[in-house]
Amino acid sequence: MLIGVLVVIFGALFVTVSSRIVGLxxxxxxxxxxxxxxxxxxxxxxxxxxxxxxxxxxxxxxVVGGMICIAASNAGGTSQDLKTGYIxxxxxxxxxxxxxxxxxxxxxxxxxxxKFLDRPTAExxxxxxxxxxxxxxxxxxxxxxxxxxxKGITSQNLDWQYIFVGIFVAAVVELCGINSLxxxxxxxxxxxxxLPIFAGGAVRGLVERKQKKQHLxxxxxxxxxxxxxxxxxxxxxxxxxxxVLIAFLGGSDWGARLLxxxxxxxxxxxxxxxxxxxxxxVLFFVALALILYLVGRRK
Numbered sequence: 001m002l003i004g005v006l007v008v009i010f011g012a013l014f015v016t017v018s019s020r021i022v023g024l025x026x027x028x029x030x031x032x033x034x035x036x037x038x039x040x041x042x043x044x045x046x047x048x049x050x051x052x053x054x055x056x057x058x059x060x061x062x063v064v065g066g067m068i069c070i071a072a073s074n075a076g077g078t079s080q081d082l083k084t085g086y087i088x089x090x091x092x093x094x095x096x097x098x099x100x101x102x103x104x105x106x107x108x109x110x111x112x113x114x115k116f117l118d119r120p121t122a123e124x125x126x127x128x129x130x131x132x133x134x135x136x137x138x139x140x141x142x143x144x145x146x147x148x149x150x151k152g153i154t155s156q157n158l159d160w161q162y163i164f165v166g167i168f169v170a171a172v173v174e175l176c177g178i179n180s181l182x183x184x185x186x187x188x189x190x191x192x193x194x195l196p197i198f199a200g201g202a203v204r205g206l207v208e209r210k211q212k213k214q215h216l217x218x219x220x221x222x223x224x225x226x227x228x229x230x231x232x233x234x235x236x237x238x239x240x241x242x243x244v245l246i247a248f249l250g251g252s253d254w255g256a257r258l259l260x261x262x263x264x265x266x267x268x269x270x271x272x273x274x275x276x277x278x279x280x281x282v283l284f285f286v287a288l289a290l291i292l293y294l295v296g297r298r299k
Contacts, residue, residue, distance in 0.1 A: 003064055006046065010039045010068045015075040021181050022076040023083070030076040031185050033142050036069040040146050041163075044153035053154055061150050074103065117251045137250075200232060203289055207296040228296025235292075 014035040022030050043064045047057055078099055085095045118133045134140050152158030169187075170180040186194050207228060249255030269277040 018072040018076040019079040039068040040065040231295045
């Protein structure tokens with residue numbers, strides 16, 4: 001009974017948050033993990049208050065967090081899908097049917113993917129390791145964080161000072177007139193993720209500034225379907241596809257050997273030195289930003 005009530009309460013709260021953040025920033029920056037962490041913390045505290053302490057109740061906390069995670073993820077995806085359908089003139093009823101089918105198919109695909117990636121390599125099997133997820137190969141830092149929170153709260157030895165600092169920082173940001181959700185996404189995600197987003201926004205800002213200086217009128221259709229937007233969309237899609245292919249190749253012994261064979265990192269790092277290798281990466285990133293700018297400037 002208590003678990004059902006918690007799912008309803010946290011679900012109603014974070015489904016709204018998910019839909020709102022997707023409308024503000026986009027589904028790629030939907031802080032599902034952050035909302036799941038908040039759910040895990042709240043559920044753990046309630047369990048602690050009612051006296052549900054011990055290892056037997058820790059999986060129940062994870063059950064509530066998992067349900068809210070799926071609900072928030074689907075809420076953001078549904079909002080994005082319905083908005084896109086409204087723009088292109090799709091029928092909401094047919095979209096909802098497709099979403100139901102997508103949930104069922106994705107559940108099967110996700111289960112298969114986790115099962116595939118969790119298989120240990122031959123070297124891991126020799127060391128007695130039965131699961132690849134959670135090792136150095138697939139560290140799963142968010143899962144480790146959630147497990148730490150559940151165990152820390154239920155055992156009453158969690159360091160709360162950092163959590164309270166985050167709460168008060170969010171309050172100060174709101175008082176400054178800045179959306180705390182957007183700020184929290186930037187603070188929560190690692191710099192390796194937020195820096196490319198900032199660079200892409202800076203490139204778009206330069207393109208729009210140049211257009212204003214030249215007094216070029218840009219229609220709504222050109223803004224949405226311009227070459228810069230389409231090129232950036234291709235970069236996002238290409239990165240996602242490449243990530244999936246690399247993950248599946250790395251999940252098997254022959255795929256891992258193939259990736260090792262085509263990996264040029266060692267050769268470049270040895271030939272250029274560590275500093276030169278990092279500089280080469282920066283130059284490639286700058287070149288990509290320049291290409292994006294030039295493509296965005298073309299009508």
